[in-house]
Structures are given as structure tokens and as C-alpha cells.
Amino acid sequence: TQLLEQSPQFLSIQEGENLTVYCNSSSVFSSLQWYRQEPGEGPVLLVTVVTGGEVKKLKRLTFQFGDARKDSSLHITAAQPGDTGLYLCAGGGAGNNRKLIWGLGTSLAVNP
């Protein structure tokens, strides 16, 4: 069974701090997505990484896919209260195996 483990589970920081959250698996994925979910809403796609070693930047967010395509990290620089939310990673297969395997998420609180 493919599993994605996210760490830390909870993170509470002050505005302006930097942080990194992790998504690890023993399985190889053809792609990995990061989503952010707010209470009462659906997950919102932030980024997709597909190539081992790939790094993508989205404003203050930096996403990295591990060389072996088994793990990923999300780094936020100078966090703001608007970054508060549940950050989810999801691994995808290829071909007809298009279902996503999800981690349980990192719940981030950025305090002003």
C-alpha cells in the first residue's frame, strides 16, 4: 500500500518566520501535487512536480521533488497570516492509475 507521511503534523509560528514541511514515501510517484485546504473548503492546487530533483517557486513558496521521486518538501519564506491552512501532498500514478494518494497534511498557523 502506498503511503505518504507528512511532517510535522502541526506547526505554529510567528509572522515573518521561515518554515519547511515534508512529504515522504517509500513509493515512487509519477507526479506529486501540493494543495492547501481551508476549513469548510476543498483542496486548492498549489503546484505539480513531475521530474526528480525539480524545484518550483510560487512567490514565497518553494517546492522540491526528491531525486528518486519519493519525497517532497515545501518551504515558505517570511510566512504571513494568510498562509494559515492545511497543506496536503498527494502522489499520482500514470496511465489509467490516476487516483491520488494523500498525506494527512500539515496544519499551519501563522500568528500575527
Next chain:
Amino acid sequence: NAGVMQNPRHLVRRRGQEARLRCSPMKGHSHVYWYRQLPEEGLKFMVYLQKENIIDESGMPKERFSAEFPKEGPSILRIQQVVRGDSAAYFCASSPLLQGEDMNTEAFFGQGTRLTVV
């Protein structure tokens, strides 16, 4: 440019009733996925459909649950004879048809239907 539309947003059913959850994918998307989310378990895949075709239903309970994506109209997730354990948030996602070996499973989600069984 409407996103994935789910309705209703909230649904309350008594035990034994039927629940019907609807999902209209993003314009141009031909793939629909249903996921269930429970607070301590995260998102779990249920079923993957294309128009008039179930591709993967490996996450669907064998009984009481069914899904369809007809040629016309929204995708429907149907739960018969609901029980308290069916209470959860049900999310629909859609993705476009991708060609080639490097196609990935990027999906866009609706706001969900929160089912409460009383």
C-alpha cells in the same frame, strides 16, 4: 470560468435514506474523481470516471455506494440506506484528458458536500 461545482454543500439524511451528491466538472474536463474526507483519516480515493464509463472504483465500498457520469449532466455519487458512518465530506475533482506517457494526475477540486447522517 466556473470551477468544479458540487451540490448540495450540506446534506442531512436520516439513517436508511438515500443521499445523492452532484458534481459538475470544470469546462473541458472529461475525468471526474470522488474522494471522501474524514477528520482523522485524510482524503481517500473512491472512484474515477470518464463520461459513461467507470475507470477505477477500487475505493468504493462494495455495497450501497454507486457512481455515474452520464453523457449529459453532472456526475452523481449515490449512497443508499445511509448509516452514521457515512457522515463525511465528499469531494469531487476533475481533470482534463491528457495525452502521452508523461500525463499526470493533477486535479481540481470542488468545495465538497458535507453529509451528516442523523
